[in-house]
Amino acid sequence: MRERRLDTAPETRLDTARIRAARRVIDPVFLDTPLYRCEALEPDLGCAVSIKLETANPVRSFKARGTEVVTSRLAGSGSPAVVCASAGNLGQALAWSGRGRGLDVAVVASRFAPAAKLDRIRALDARLELVDGDFDLARERAAAIARHDGIRLVEDSLDIETCEGAATIGLELAESAPSFDAVLIALGGGALATGVGHVVKSLAPGVEVICVQPLGAPAMTRSWRRRRVVTTDSTDTIADGVAGRRPIPAVLDDLLLVADDAVLVQEASIMAGMRMLLHHAGLVAEPSAALGIAAILEDRDRFAGRHVATIVCGGNVDMDAYHRWVGAAPPLR
Template structure:
């Protein structure tokens, strides 16, 4: 596909270096989710870091393991940091993660448990990005920028390779959580290259709409705040290069309300037996808010993570 930074040969090559535990994740029809359409779940939580992020960090870590510099720093809301720590641990990499001290405690604890250095900042994810860049410059080490660095996008794109053969239903659509954009651009690129009839729909919370607004206005739109329970997608400052890719591979970008995200969490628990983080319920939220659009169609939702604060989760779902 012309006009993007992504490359199909590199995506296929990524499958060769990603640990098998992250590949070929479960994909199944969840008939218990009676939403007026055929809902297929692509479950990206059944792995050691409980999110799709390991696909991208495996690519990065495999490269660093054979380079002169074996140190890397990233900013993370939690999931990327865990994944980079896991991928770097057995390869002997020196991993530093910068995160907001307001990030989900369970995610921060897991980053520490996996052996990474963790630095906390008194601000949101955007401040963590600034601090990570400072560390990289000062120490002369690799800065891994989620969604900007192609390894994160093309690692995530391997999910698309696993979806293509399963998209044979009525007017199929794939719902993808939209945060920094690695998942959406990666999967969207593969689908639009190999199965162009599939509708690629990105979903973002109404309280963190920057990249969705940017997609609609075809220019970078920033926001002063991000207010959503879906912390994994709560960015405020889109990356221009990512927006350029997204404009090519996405058919639509929609915003959903917090109440719909919570309803999605409950449905996935009650009818699919899945405990997930709010970002992973965005696809279900989108169906709930526009049932007519999806009626009678095959709809794939990528359940992208399950690292959630248990106390908050119980309040959200009423346990």
């Protein structure tokens, strides 16, 4: 297919033709995920809501779109091993993708990551190393392993494959002849937001790209607002998938080109979002995947009468914690 170049295509590190090509190396089980109006959510939200569901696949998150691209290139180059730091979902996806291509996969994660995510990484035959700290400490350790072993380090959001893999979601959104006029995207390291944002701004520039991050992990949002990297000393959120402290400069540069807004939401809103997705949509969302609904809940006026798409980007939760989060409201008692 010939690439359709619009004047509005943002000059990020991403390339829409490469993103189209990425679809050909990603296992189809991760592509063309459900996208549908969820009217049962709408009375409480005051706007039309479409769900882009990234949880109904072998790793229950969107991350394999990126790791499929990474590992297909690695396997083609004959490189036998790869390491990444992960909050849990990237590691699971890299383990899945690497296993299928005969790669040795090592994952470094925080020992505070959800046990469900760590268990799945191990079950997928990856070597899992836990650090006594957060995701950003795991990043340092993964980099050290890569240097020591001389193997490929996968850096989520920095490595273009992770962004362009995630960006295939943007293709599916933009090519659905979108009737929605805003897309809400969980913001962590930025792969999902810059990936989807790049494609949406290229192919459907009228759609507003809104990134959503927890108030308890606001580094990238603050950086976006100040147009320079702002780090934080700690994070305090249940949304483990997006809890970073140190934004990557190149990713921020891209985000500045594609995001129309970045908003911060409270923990109570994230829990309310998970609860609504469960009760009204029958969907198990991890906290990061409920950020979009949380953003609507916190600013109903902004979205009133509009049609909003939100990416339910992962569903890996520890069930005990999940039931505490969603069980806090009357409907469950």
